[in-house]
Amino acid sequence: xxxxxxxxxxxxxxxxxxxxxxxxxxxxxxxxxxxxxxxxxxxxxxxxxxxxxxxxxxxxxxxxxxxxxxxxxxxxxxxxxxxxxxxxxxxxxxxxxxxxxxxxxxxxxxxxxxxxxxxxxxxxxxxxxxxxxxxxxxxxxxxxxxxxxxxxxxxxxxxxxxxxxxxxxxxxxxxxxxxxxxxxxxxxxxxxxxxxxxxxxxxxxxxxxxxxxxxxxxxxxxxxxxxxxxxxxxxxxxxxxxxxxxxxxxxxxxxxxxxxxxxxxxxxxxxxxxxxxxxxxxxxxxxxxxxxxxxxxxxxxxx
Amino acid sequence: xxxxxxxxxxxxxxxxxxxxxxxxxxxxxxxxxxxxxxxxxxxxxxxxxxxxxxxxxxxxxxxxxxxxxxxxxxxxxxxxxxxxxxxxxxxxxxxxxxxxxxxxxxxxxxxxxxxxxxxxxxxxxxxxxxxxxxxxxxxxxxxxxxxxxxxxxxxx
Ligand SMILES: [Zn+2]
Numbered sequence: 001x002x003x004x005x006x007x008x009x010x011x012x013x014x015x016x017x018x019x020x021x022x023x024x025x026x027x028x029x030x031x032x033x034x035x036x037x038x039x040x041x042x043x044x045x046x047x048x049x050x051x052x053x054x055x056x057x058x059x060x061x062x063x064x065x066x067x068x069x070x071x072x073x074x075x076x077x078x079x080x081x082x083x084x085x086x087x088x089x090x091x092x093x094x095x096x097x098x099x100x101x102x103x104x105x106x107x108x109x110x111x112x113x114x115x116x117x118x119x120x121x122x123x124x125x126x127x128x129x130x131x132x133x134x135x136x137x138x139x140x141x142x143x144x145x146x147x148x149x150x151x152x153x154x155x156x157x158x159x160x161x162x163x164x165x166x167x168x169x170x171x172x173x174x175x176x177x178x179x180x181x182x183x184x185x186x187x188x189x190x191x192x193x194x195x196x197x198x199x200x201x202x203x204x205x206x207x208x209x210x211x212x213x214x215x216x217x218x219x220x221x222x223x224x225x226x227x228x229x230x231x232x233x234x235x236x237x238x239x240x241x242x243x244x245x246x247x248x249x250x251x252x253x254x255x256x257x258x259x260x261x262x263x264x265x266x267x268x269x270x271x272x273x274x275x276x277x278x279x280x281x282x283x284x285x286x287x288x289x290x291x292x293x294x295x296x297x298x299x300x301x302x303x
Numbered sequence: 304x305x306x307x308x309x310x311x312x313x314x315x316x317x318x319x320x321x322x323x324x325x326x327x328x329x330x331x332x333x334x335x336x337x338x339x340x341x342x343x344x345x346x347x348x349x350x351x352x353x354x355x356x357x358x359x360x361x362x363x364x365x366x367x368x369x370x371x372x373x374x375x376x377x378x379x380x381x382x383x384x385x386x387x388x389x390x391x392x393x394x395x396x397x398x399x400x401x402x403x404x405x406x407x408x409x410x411x412x413x414x415x416x417x418x419x420x421x422x423x424x425x426x427x428x429x430x431x432x433x434x435x436x437x438x439x440x441x442x443x444x445x446x447x448x449x450x451x452x453x454x455x456x457x458x459x
Contacts, residue, residue, distance in 0.1 A: 008448065083426055106422040106446025125420050127447055 023294035036065030042095035043069035148175035156223035
């Protein structure tokens, strides 16, 4: 089958990452390119995710495509007990492309095997969310002018945070990245990812806090530390304020330093950071539309 | 009685003329091995025994199947639950060949993914794993990308 799905970030090569970046820049210059004219895109959200869905649907609309689908499983045949297999087989007869989000891990890979048309994974449980990673990379490229030689700080929940895992995998394809992992004991970067970096000869450092080292960062990627992740609530109480970014911490940071966050934010970035020009998370979200246009164009060979 | 004679007598009890003897199966996995190899669905003559003494396993099971010879990829399926199994291929009452099982590169449809949130535990579909380490065994699910470890293996 000669169709190009995007399920995991590692499905794409470095050359493809760069191609997506190039296309995203092109869509940013001119977002309304009617490349999907006459095409139907299925937007299948088996669990609600308004943010991701609106970003995709904006991208599709700007490209002139038509959308079919549902925004939560309750309104679909899934609630009547239909298998994913049957839903995907049916929809792939109607649409030229499937964008799907599903609470179960591996659902997108399975759908791509069943579907006759390309599938873009918009999140499969705690597993993968590759379009988020590509928009993170586009944000890094845009703010830094390069994806090489970046010192990337990852802060918060590095154990369960799929966005940091995928970003680590993708950035490791570029020249000389340095990773600084800042997380409480319970939420440290999993062993397998550290082994992966070791094998590639990529430098990484682990810390319990980051106020003393933030001046070295090019990118500070914040994630949320959730109370539910802690077996012992007392441990959460001890660390909950350590992983909050405040404006006063940004005084001696590099001029090119930018703060990213996959959103939604709760309290891990204090609102006093929002007006700092180094806060980039809202622009980052907008970059998602251009990046998703690029991904759609790439998977369907439209450009 | 000489050891040689004892051995011969032992073999005679349930000797087979042609076929395969699978030795060194952990006793607790005997019936799983039978299921994986589909021996519960064939017409060949089969004898099996469990809870024999074994220096290596403490306790082992043996299966003897008449007129049955396994292909490598067929027999390697049992490596997940009987990694030390040894095969004696019998022709005309003699051991014609000895073989060991090898952990395959891929495992399809035999076991469950340990991840309760994996799609393969919800859909009627074939599970697929890539073997990422062989001792101890680690299997990466093609779908959820999580690794099932040797002690988490559950045969379907
Ligand atoms: Zn799985």
